[in-house]
Amino acid sequence: MQDIPIEPVRGRPVAAETTTGPNGLSRTLILALGTFAVGTDAFVLAGFLPDLAAELDVPTATAGWAVTAFAAAYALGSPLLATATARVPRRALLVTALIVLGVANLASAVATTFWLLLATRVLAAVGAAAFTPNAGAVASALVRPEARARALAVVVGGLTIATALGVPLSDVLGEWLGWRSALAAVAALCLLAAAGVAAWVPSVPAGPRIPLAARLSVLRNRTVAATLPLTTLGMAAAYVVYAYAVPAFEALGIAPSSTAWVLALYGVGAVGGSLSSGYVTDRWGATRLLTVGYLVMAAALAIMGALAATHAQVASLAGPLAAAWGAASWCQTPAQQHRLIEAAPQEAGLVVALNASCIYLGIGAGTLLGGIAIGRGAGTMYFLGAALAAASVVYLRATAKRVTPGPLAPVPASGRP
The missing domain is CATH 1.20.1250.20 (MFS general substrate transporter like domains)
Known part of the structure; x- marks a missing residue:
């Protein structure tokens, strides 16, 4: 879907069994689940914008600002977050980013006003902007050098699959249960991915501060x-x-x-x-x-x-x-x-x-x-x-x-x- 910027990881090397063992590539699957959640969340509102607009009493054109707010916050926040969080250990950063993304989606699901929804979409973008670039960096650190391209393909695959399946499935869920349920489902996916990263991804040192x-x-x-x-x-x-x-x-x-x-x-x-x-x-x-x-x-x-x-x-x-x-x-x-x-x-x-x-x-x-x-x-x-x-x-x-x-x-x- 989108390119994942890769930054070098500096400090203590990842444990040898992580980078050379058979589980290095399989561990990237949980990172792909996170990028799938991010990719779905970025465009989840597109499938039921008129319903959202009607419930929050705004024109459909105005409701589209929710997508604009997410995209703009991601674009502007990504380089700032990369600089501010450069010295944070990668696993802790990934888990925190997914929790922020999950909580933001829960807040979006219960938003009672459009302006509150906008604020929660900005918060979701902060989590997404912190997670996506670092997922690629961690994936490349978990495997042998000759397997890095495959590891990155797995992580990018989460974003790609979200484009093909995540948004349409969310639209179907929204059609059956409403747009709030679709956002709640994305939140659950984010929190599940956070738990998986915490339990399955080994500690990876922070990268250099640029x-x-x-x-x-x-x-x-x-x-x-x-x-x-x-x-x-x-x-x-x-x-x-x-x-x-x-x-x-x-x-x-x-x-x-x-x-x-x-x-x-x-x-x-x-x-x-x-x-x-x-x-x-x-x-x-x-x-x-x-x-x-x-x-x-x-x-x-x-x-x-x-x-x-x-x-x-x-x-x-x-x-x-x-x-x-x-x-x-x-x-x-x-x-x-x-x-x-x-x-x-x-x-x-x-x-x-x-x-x-x-x-x-x-x-x-x-x-x-x-x-x-x-x-x-x-x-x-x-x-x-x-x-x-x-x-x-x-x-x-x-x-x-x-x-x-x-x-x-x-x-x-x-x-x-």
Whole structure:
């Protein structure tokens, strides 16, 4: 789903039986359960936004702010939390982050006002931003060096599966029992994962403290600085419509009770796009892949916009178009990560962490724009997403040829530029 930034772990080595024994890789499964909970929580509200809006007495467009608040808090909080918690032992940090995420979801489930819900979504984002990057770092420390790629694939798999299954299943649960029950289920999953990490994951020392100024100094690399805005723009295009999936699909003839199945097809497309992106990037290059991906996204959203605007409710087309939209949305993440690491190979952990922040910044911006557009009809919302996808192609082609990697300016030991 999203890239997991990996930071080095410094201090006492993990016990030998942890890194070389047969259980090292299996222990990453509990970390994948945590990333599955995080991935589900990030977009769980999309499946029942109108119900939430009606119960808390706010317009549907305003209810979308709950998704925006989570995404924005994650984007802005991730680098700050990475700096503030650098010296905290990793297992304790992971357990605490999951407990915070679980408690925040319980608070969201019992929120009596929309503003209280917003506050709890921000708190949930804090837990998610503390857990996800460190889950990747711990997974890489639990196994032998030759198994690290598999360990990271397991952890990232939790996020990917959440896109395909977590959100649709939550939508089904919300349809049966209400949106509060869906949030409570996510909370239970988070607390279960916290207990599993505490019981099953061995102690891993804290990593080195990297000052915030040092983390941001990589932006002096001209290619990195030019590449990161594309992540935000592309994810904004992908998520203009997603948070408002129920009214958006209803305009295509999909009943609210059937939204989960269309979201599941979106998820299948997202998984396929994410998994194939690395192979295609290696074979044909990131720029070609991204160009095709953004064009497919623009076309899928434009077709859905035309169907919605003309009231041509062809429900049979919604599923394939949603799958194409999902594939195009999530094929961009591995390709962008590849471009960034290629531009700054010595700062891979930092650029991937910044890319993760830009992903959530784009999700927040896209959701905010979708809330503004939905008042003008679902067709307008679809067309806005298509326009942003087309703009992503223009930006990509304009920057891919002009910008070449530039050296990083040295950063003093103090971390000040």
